[in-house]
Amino acid sequence: MTDTARSAGAAEPIPFMQRILDNPFILLFLGVSIPAVLYLMWGVMEVASIPVAQ
Amino acid sequence: MSASANAEFRTCPETGLKVHLPAEKLIKVNAVTAVIFLAVGGLFGLLVALTRWPAVHLLPADLFYLALTAHGANVLLFWIIFFEMAVLYFASALLLNSRLATPAWGWVGYWLMLVGAVLANIAVLQGDSTVMFTSYVPMKAAPHFYLGLIVFAVGALIGVFVFFATLVVAKDENTYEGSVPLVTFGAITAAVIAVFTIVSGAIILIPTFLWSIGLIGYIDPLVYKVVWWGMGHSSQQINVSAHVAVWYAIAALVLGAKPLSEKVSRVAFLFYILFLQLASAHHLLAEPGMSEGWKVFNTSYAMYLAVLGSMIHGLTVPGSIEAAQREKGYTHGAFEWLRKAPWGNPAFAGMFLSLVMFGFLGGISGVVMGTEQLNLLMHNTLYVPGHFHGTVVAGTTLAFMAVTYLLVPLIFRRGLVLNKMAQWQPYLFAIGVTGISLFMMGAGTLGVARRHWDMTFSDAVVSVSYPAGAFLMMGLNGVFAVLATLGGIFYIVVVVASILYGPKLGDKAAPKPAPAAAPRPAAIASYGSAGTLKLPGTAILVTVFFVAFVLYYYVNWKYLAALWPMR
Ligand code: HEM
Ligand SMILES: [Cu+2]
Numbered sequence: 001m002t003d004t005a006r007s008a009g010a011a012e013p014i015p016f017m018q019r020i021l022d023n024p025f026i027l028l029f030l031g032v033s034i035p036a037v038l039y040l041m042w043g044v045m046e047v048a049s050i051p052v053a054q
Numbered sequence: 055m056s057a058s059a060n061a062e063f064r065t066c067p068e069t070g071l072k073v074h075l076p077a078e079k080l081i082k083v084n085a086v087t088a089v090i091f092l093a094v095g096g097l098f099g100l101l102v103a104l105t106r107w108p109a110v111h112l113l114p115a116d117l118f119y120l121a122l123t124a125h126g127a128n129v130l131l132f133w134i135i136f137f138e139m140a141v142l143y144f145a146s147a148l149l150l151n152s153r154l155a156t157p158a159w160g161w162v163g164y165w166l167m168l169v170g171a172v173l174a175n176i177a178v179l180q181g182d183s184t185v186m187f188t189s190y191v192p193m194k195a196a197p198h199f200y201l202g203l204i205v206f207a208v209g210a211l212i213g214v215f216v217f218f219a220t221l222v223v224a225k226d227e228n229t230y231e232g233s234v235p236l237v238t239f240g241a242i243t244a245a246v247i248a249v250f251t252i253v254s255g256a257i258i259l260i261p262t263f264l265w266s267i268g269l270i271g272y273i274d275p276l277v278y279k280v281v282w283w284g285m286g287h288s289s290q291q292i293n294v295s296a297h298v299a300v301w302y303a304i305a306a307l308v309l310g311a312k313p314l315s316e317k318v319s320r321v322a323f324l325f326y327i328l329f330l331q332l333a334s335a336h337h338l339l340a341e342p343g344m345s346e347g348w349k350v351f352n353t354s355y356a357m358y359l360a361v362l363g364s365m366i367h368g369l370t371v372p373g374s375i376e377a378a379q380r381e382k383g384y385t386h387g388a389f390e391w392l393r394k395a396p397w398g399n400p401a402f403a404g405m406f407l408s409l410v411m412f413g414f415l416g417g418i419s420g421v422v423m424g425t426e427q428l429n430l431l432m433h434n435t436l437y438v439p440g441h442f443h444g445t446v447v448a449g450t451t452l453a454f455m456a457v458t459y460l461l462v463p464l465i466f467r468r469g470l471v472l473n474k475m476a477q478w479q480p481y482l483f484a485i486g487v488t489g490i491s492l493f494m495m496g497a498g499t500l501g502v503a504r505r506h507w508d509m510t511f512s513d514a515v516v517s518v519s520y521p522a523g524a525f526l527m528m529g530l531n532g533v534f535a536v537l538a539t540l541g542g543i544f545y546i547v548v549v550v551a552s553i554l555y556g557p558k559l560g561d562k563a564a565p566k567p568a569p570a571a572a573p574r575p576a577a578i579a580s581y582g583s584a585g586t587l588k589l590p591g592t593a594i595l596v597t598v599f600f601v602a603f604v605l606y607y608y609v610n611w612k613y614l615a616a617l618w619p620m621r
Binding site for chain 1: 247
């Protein structure tokens with residue numbers, strides 16, 4: 001079903017999600033920046049904010 | 055394209071795909087190198103398991119820890135990542151009918167990886183780098199241990215860039231239409247995660263190297279753990295993405311199976327890209343320095359979305375096989391499609407075992423252990439290696455072994471020899487790995503520590519006693535380790551013998567009943583869904599999985615409640 005839909009629908013605009021999925025560099029950006037912020041940076045900031053023993 | 059460029063291609067007689075010869079050569083050399091590191095690392099694994107077998111207790115303490123370090127590095131890093139390079143080149147140049155972007159850089163990457171891996175091995179074998187593959191500071195290894203890992207990682211990063219560049223080349227030169235095939239999409243997922251993995255590794259290993267040669271005074275142990283696990287955990291997610299891609303590839307090559315829904319499978323991979331790496335935090339659940347918020351966000355909310363991705367693949371891979379088999383007429387009852395599947399074909403058998411075991415052994419235990427409260431039950435016990443031998447050995451390693459049985463005829467152009475041995479290999483290895491995985495988990499549940507030479511802690515001030523069952527499990531673990539090793543040796547013997555002495559296939563297709571044939575080329579290298587959801591067998595399998603999952607999950611909460619009785 002998809003095959004025919006694809007060849008017949010050449011003139012249709014390509015759906016937004018498909019454009020993201022078809023672009024490896026958007027995926028690369030998402031896949032690196034999300035964990036860099038939510039895991040690495042957030043994590044390192046938590047360690048940095050542990051008070052130093054007197 | 056010029057004539058000289060065309061001379062660099064051959065046409066595959068089995069799949070009709072255009073094969074770029076320089077890409078093929080890189081695939082071969084990376085795959086062979088991978089297998090050599092598996093052989094080395096696997097033997098160290100056997101030594102470790104024989105030492106942890108109380109009645110054998112093979113190695114003295116210092117050699118035990120050395121062997122454990124060598125085992126972890128050789129199998130987890132070198133075997134897996136060399137093989138993944140082969141998968142990346144295969145999924146880009148070959149499946150896209152394209153040339154590999156810059157074979158020369160592919161070779162630079164390969165040599166750096168090889169030099170790095172050898173250097174790290176030398177450091178470990180010299181005996182002054184017994185720091186386990188995690189190399190937590192302030193334990194200090196010899197500088198060339200870290201240097202080896204860094205050089206290896208740089209090489210791997212170059213390989214990943216060659217992969218991305220090949221995607222660009224294929225698009226520019228219009229070697230395919232529309233979206234890339236699903237297997238390539240899985241490889242893109244693996245490559246994306248690889249970039250984050252390697253960057254994290256560089257951020258932490260370069261300073262650690264400088265510290266080992268005295269240029270930096272201090273590395274904070276907790277920062278080290280946070281960043282190191284950005285690499286250590288994410289690298290496992292490269293494996294998951296790659297072996298899921300391999301499952302789809304084998305199903306397509308052996309049975310002509312098409313994904314049930316391209317969209318759904320791709321979104322499942324997208325979940326990996328977005329969320330899987332955050333779960334790195336599950337390695338730090340027991341760290342007092344990290345906040346609840348950080349732990350819970352990264353390991354619950356985010357990780358469950360990634361797990362959802364795996365569950366989707368766990369549904370659609372068997373589903374696509376069922377759909378393909380039913381189309382061939384195996385429609386009786388819920389399971390004729392499965393009974394009449396090509397169980398004698400080691401590629402199929404290995405792939406299906408990998409799928410089932412990854413889910414039941416690795417997947418369920420991973421979610422249990424990744425739950426903050428439950429993690430306390432088994433943190434740093436043998437449960438942990440029990441779990442990840444279910445993921446990275448039963449899942450990734452077995453899947454990679456399985457696909458090798460297709461690569462030998464397709465890429466090396468040799469028929470398989472020792473067919474009986476090849477047929478038994480996936481079963482033998484699977485039985486062995488199931489044993490080591492379950493018995494290590496069992497011993498861990500009873501409290502046996504991981505990474506410990508002396509399970510009785512005989513020289514400890516406060517004595518520790520285990521139930522007799524713990525000793526029994528460690529013995530059984532040793533027995534099954536021997537079986538797993540035999541399975542590993544079978545694999546290596548079959549592969550090496552076939553590459554060296556297998557009948558040359560030339561430009562003929564492989565003889566049909568041989569476990570090599572690739573009848574439906576289109577499915578692996580094209581876009582398209584199976585377009586059916588009437589799959590009673592898969593529905594039953596998935597239900598069984600969920601019931602097992604839920605029961606086991608609650609059993610563990612029950613254990614936890616028993617530790618801290620609520621009154
Ligand atoms: C013949 C097959 C294998 C056997 C018998 C085996 C056995 C073992 C045993 C007994 C341990 C030690 C647990 C402990 O004391 O903490 C271990 C650790 C480990 N194994 Fe395996 N293993 C095998 C294959 C593999 C493969 C193929 C991989 C990866 C692809 C792997 C990855 C690891 C890792 C990462 C560790 C942890 C090392 C550490 O704690 O530093 N193993 N293995
Ligand atoms: Cu992890």
